[in-house]
Amino acid sequence: MSDSETPADGGPRDFIRDIIRADLAAGRMAAPVTRFPPEPNGYLHIGHAKSICLNFGIAREFGGRCHLRFDDTNPVKEEMEYINSIQADVRWLGFDWGEHLYFASDYFDRLYEWAEHLIHAGKAFVCDLSAEQMREYRGTLTEPGRESPHRGRSIDENLDLFRRMRAGEFPDGARVLRAKIDMASGNINMRDPVLYRILHARHPRTGDAWCIYPTYDFTHGQSDAIEQITHSICTLEFEDHRPLYDWLIENLPVPSTPHQYEFARLNITYTVLSKRRLIQLVTEGHVKGWDDPRLPTLSGYRRRGFPPAAIREFAARIGVSKSNATMEVAALEACARELLNRTALRRMAVLRPLKVVIENYPAGESETLDAVNNPEDEAAGVRAVPFSRELYIEREDFMEDPPKKFFRLAPGREVRLRYAYFVTCTEVIKDAAGQVVELRCTYDPATRGGNAPDGRKVKATLHWVSAAHALDAEVRLYDHLFARPDPGADGDVMDDLNPDSLEVLTGCKLEPALADAPKDYPVQFERLGYFTPDPDWTDAAPVFNRTATLRDAWAKAQARG
């Protein structure tokens, strides 16, 4: 390794990793220390996954470490349920914080001391202005603010008032502690920002120990300093806060000097990624819960059958930059398909069954045929699939009057039943309403396994399930939760909900090998897509979720017309 090289030279490149390489080369630290700092007020979503992969990824690549730190400074919004789900989701994603699990609330004592330190230094004061008054005094984006009438209080008076705030002598909102910086700053965050507010609320971890709580700004940088974080990576909207972050680090006797860097948050088409919106979708019942497979939450992706490695791969592909970016969902789905193609066992399932009777196959008899479990992985082996006189095929694999490009079954046409036989449609049976209810076919016994000894070819191979051996199942098909790529772009986001985002199919026919599929194992239903068992599964009623469809050239051609 030459001296211009640093660890992880072969790894991902982005402007943050470049900064770390430069810092390492300059000897500013031995190894980077990062942190993922969620507020426990909701479930983690794929936007968080981008940050998790960045922070934990950097630690892994450069031989540093990454802390999991809960930013729990607002007890009115935070809950234990979220603290637990967040840890489970980070682990599921594949990352480990080791011993480094922290809570900003663990630092409340030190934060309080630092607040008094600022008061002693004449750099903070207790302000009695109401929230509305403070808004007036703050000025606007283009006009400077005015100084609070309480800004000139003596150090002793400030100390006394602040201690009484802590002692619970005042009601919520009566007073706040503010930094004394610059009411004329163009950066509104520097106009004497609030450091502490009175909140008589029970905290999920500290209980009733406190009735004043530090704000995000007064907590984050100092927590970073306490934990010796070297690179505090956050999203773009905090860029404006960096001067305040630095001001606090400079004016407090903190044990280290962390620096903040900002990157663009993730956006995805047909998706909404704001906590506020996700909470609304859940609480208003537009989805079934935080783990609804239509949600971009990590628990939603898990239930839908997305492998965590697919999400990591997605994070790696999208990169890290400072430009506002909206990824197409297709890119995420491509990551899932790529991984699942290599790993998912192939099975046959008929979602919308059409009965087929093989007229020249003996009634009451059956046989077993070998089917490959995964053509991408020979070690996955083969399984036995039963075949008999009565079968089901997919309704859309038959057309009575097919257009020229339709290769599947039609009257008089021969196709292959995968791993079984060539069959020819001899008769179409309809009900009184004219609906096709059954097909009569003949099979060629010489084509057993799917090849014709005389070398003749067929243009299509269909999946099928033997009627007598089939398992009935429920299959849930998911589509984008929102009907337009940019939900809410003109109007209420909720108006853009896709009414067809969930389609529940019952009476689906599965090949018997699916009965003992491990409950969390992804499978590919041949020619249809990737599916995974849902927790609602019971032995009496198997339930599968569709993770992703297969690419479908035929569907694409049809859509094109």
Place this chain on the structure above:
RNA sequence: UGGGGCGUGGCCAAGCGGUUAAGGCACCGGUUUUUGGUACCGGCAUUCGUAGGUUCGAAUCCUACCGCCCCAGCCA
């Protein structure tokens, strides 16, 4: 009208004064194929928001302009 950012193909994104302007997704062909899947091959920016300037040479440097995003919570 203040402050902070960002503008490279449909969507991301490399590029850091001299390369034919990486790569992925998407799209369009074609080959293989017992999944209209996969894999493989090929195509897809004479141009980097615009206009000037510096330079032998600019996506990269300078100037001006244009467009987009964020900030006026005692949320994070």
